[in-house]
Amino acid sequence: MGGFGFYGEKGLPGINVDELKGKLIVLEGTDGVGRSTHIGLLKLWLENNGHAVLDTGMTRSALAGEGLKAAKEGHTLGRMTMTLFYSTDFADRLENEMIPALRAGFIVLTDRYIYSLMARAIVRGADPEWIRGVYDFALKPDIVIYLRVNIEDLITRVIQHSGFNYWESGMDLHLGDDMYDSFVEYQTRLLAEFDRMVAPDKFYVIDASANIDQVFDSVRATVEPLLKLPHLKSRQA
Amino acid sequence: MRMYGKHRFPGKLFIVEGIDGSGKSTQIALLQKWLESEGYVTFFSEWNSSPLVRDVTRRGKRKRALTPMTFSLIHATDFADRTEHHIIPPLKAGALVLADRYIYTAFARDVARGVDAAWVRRLYQFAVKPTIGFYFRISLDEAMKRILGGREAIKFYEAGMDLKLSEDIEESFRLFQSRIIDEYEKMVQEFGLMVIDANQSIEEQQVQMRQIVTQALEGTKKTRIRKWVDLGSMVRRVSPA
Numbered sequence: 019m020g021g022f023g024f025y026g027e028k029g030l031p032g033i034n035v036d037e038l039k040g041k042l043i044v045l046e047g048t049d050g051v052g053r054s055t056h057i058g059l060l061k062l063w064l065e066n067n068g069h070a071v072l073d074t075g076m077t078r079s080a081l082a083g084e085g086l087k088a089a090k091e092g093h094t095l096g097r098m099t100m101t102l103f104y105s106t107d108f109a110d111r112l113e114n115e116m117i118p119a120l121r122a123g124f125i126v127l128t129d130r131y132i133y134s135l136m137a138r139a140i141v142r143g144a145d146p147e148w149i150r151g152v153y154d155f156a157l158k159p160d161i162v163i164y165l166r167v168n169i170e171d172l173i174t175r176v177i178q179h180s181g182f183n184y185w186e187s188g189m190d191l192h193l194g195d196d197m198y199d200s201f202v203e204y205q206t207r208l209l210a211e212f213d214r215m216v217a218p219d220k221f222y223v224i225d226a227s228a229n230i231d232q233v234f235d236s237v238r239a240t241v242e243p244l245l246k247l248p249h250l251k252s253r254q255a
Numbered sequence: 256m257r258m259y260g261k262h263r264f265p266g267k268l269f270i271v272e273g274i275d276g277s278g279k280s281t282q283i284a285l286l287q288k289w290l291e292s293e294g295y296v297t298f299f300s301e302w303n304s305s306p307l308v309r310d311v312t313r314r315g316k317r318k319r320a321l322t323p324m325t326f327s328l329i330h331a332t333d334f335a336d337r338t339e340h341h342i343i344p345p346l347k348a349g350a351l352v353l354a355d356r357y358i359y360t361a362f363a364r365d366v367a368r369g370v371d372a373a374w375v376r377r378l379y380q381f382a383v384k385p386t387i388g389f390y391f392r393i394s395l396d397e398a399m400k401r402i403l404g405g406r407e408a409i410k411f412y413e414a415g416m417d418l419k420l421s422e423d424i425e426e427s428f429r430l431f432q433s434r435i436i437d438e439y440e441k442m443v444q445e446f447g448l449m450v451i452d453a454n455q456s457i458e459e460q461q462v463q464m465r466q467i468v469t470q471a472l473e474g475t476k477k478t479r480i481r482k483w484v485d486l487g488s489m490v491r492r493v494s495p496a
Contacts, residue, residue, distance in 0.1 A: 031323045031369035081320055082329070085311035095307065096339030098381050102332040103308065109324045151377045155324055 026154025033117060040120035041244055042157060044131040047165035048208050049186040050176045051226045057129050059234050064125055072119040075129035079110035090185060101139040105152055108135060112156065132156045133219060137211035142191065160244055162219060163237055165226035169206050262383045266346035267475065269468060270357040273391030274432050276398030277453045280355050285461050286468065287353050294477040298345040300354045305336035316412055323368035330361055331378050342383055358382045359446065363438035367431060368418060386471050389464065390443060393453040395433050
């Protein structure tokens with residue numbers, strides 16, 4: 019078995035990675051690429067195959083989740099404050115949700131991980147090396163699946179689904195005259211940051227512009243090798 | 256991104272550090288009174304300033320839900336807010352900013368909790384380097400005498416009870432604070448902190464502080480706001496010249 023490691027040398031105080039028996043699977047991608055849909059499908063498939071699954075996502079931590087929501091509604095926090103608030107939320111989820119589940123042998127599926135948080139921070143002016151250093155305490159996942167779309171497809175999807183919202187358009191950055199211009203500029207910058215991480219962070223890139231079934235086939239094929247356990251054979255869903 | 260280093264703002268930043276009971280808060284309050292009487296515009300920056308982050312921190316503490324890592328990060332978040340709202344704007348405006356506790360508190364506390372020393376220093380790289388950082392050095396016994404005399408009960412995290420050093424809160428406090436003192440002592444040289452012997456009388460300490468601050472202020476214009484910034488809270492809080 020592979021075994022976990024931290025990004026930095028020291029990692030989290032008081033955590034012994036040798037105790038973590040589960041698997042950590044990350045789905046990354048910009049807003050509106052269908053991450054939550056595929057998390058749901060993957061969870062169902064894994065459970066059907068006899069795996070215990072915990073799914074988790076950003077800004078849901080018991081400690082900082084509510085505070086972050088309030089912050090986003092009020093837009094009162096500065097950029098650095100917001101960046102670190104997200105890292106607090108992430109640390110809380112890592113230590114209090116993901117690690118206990120990994121210890122218990124669960125497969126942890128997380129909707130976004132440090133990569134989204136780093137991309138957002140960098141687009142907002144944080145030094146790339148600095149923010150990466152902040153996340154030295156993060157566990158290296160077993161697999162990072164990056165659902166990638168180009169900006170044109172992304173625009174179509176967002177219009178069809180939820181429409182443009184303030185944060186997904188990066189309106190706090192004042193990048194364009196209106197939400198559309200701002201969205202295009204902001205998401206283009208985010209995509210560029212994600213693309214920069216593909217090689218160093220060993221992302222499995224899946225083209226998310228295909229239909230859901232095709233994308234999910236690729237997601238499943240990526241995850242499958244990880245599950246080759248002596249006592250559990252995965253079957254086709 | 257601005258990194259820890261000598262700032263180019265027209266204002267000056269004076270900060271005090273030391274364990275509880277070292278008398279640093281008394282000293283910085285006296286320093287502020289004096290600076291104002293000398294005609295400087297001062298601005299006092301408190302530790303827990305953002306209501307939003309403060310609520311999260313309070314809840315985490317009340318529920319004892321903070322790990323060394325989240326304790327460190329939530330305080331860094333709060334410090335970022337303080338930097339963005341209460342330190343950089345008044346420094347830009349040319350004020351003398353006074354801070355009771357600064358990044359060194361976080362370094363001492365977090366490392367005493369087992370957080371990696373190099374990591375936490377990098378975490379705070381966005382902080383403005385103080386013009387002068389005073390460290391009020393006091394023995395643990397003397398600080399304990401002052402604390403146990405006249406204040407409310409010691410709190411859970413203050414005593415480092417999360418580290419399970421001792422079941423007894425006073426004993427835990429003592430063990431935790433002695434680790435913190437060790438960390439402060441290491442930082443005196445690392446960050447060039449100005450050591451004040453906190454066993455001296457209040458007056459003696461204040462005289463030393465004023466001498467050091469006077470030197471640092473040579474050539475600094477009084478009451479001159481060079482560049483006003485659009486920040487309502489600051490406008491209200493800076494005392495009129």
